[in-house]
Amino acid sequence: MSVKTIKNGTEWTVREGYEKIPERFNPDDLLSDLNDKYYTLIKENRVRSVISMPGSDINENGIYIKYFKRGDFRDYIKHLFVPTKARTEWDVGNALLSKDIKTALPLAISEGKRCLLMVTE
Secondary structure: OEEEEEEOOEEEEEEOOOOOHHHHOOHHHHHHHHOOOOOEEEEEOOOEEEEEEOOOOOOOOOEEEEEEEOOOHHHHHHOOOOOOHHHHHHHHHHHHHHOOOOOOOEEEEEEOOOEEEEEEO
16 A cells, blocks of 8 residues: 655555655655765666665665656656556555565655656665
């Protein structure tokens, strides 16, 4: 079950039990949120970055943050008709879990003005 909320003008979809995630991260200023925190950049390309935060206070096993960069105006128009990459990964992850297929547990997604964020176990 998930809960929708708005924090600082950004829409979040959060799995029940993880409602504190929107308080921890601002998708439009993620790098400043990571200052003074231990994290590892696992992968980065022109579309997304994947960051690992072991031993996070959100989950004792740590979390992964997928940071999707927003495209140009064409992407904005496209996403009026099709889901964003973060929304698609959220839906696919939950569908796999509902079929008892092991995958990373999606904890939260946000769809900010300049980027998309997905937080998983």
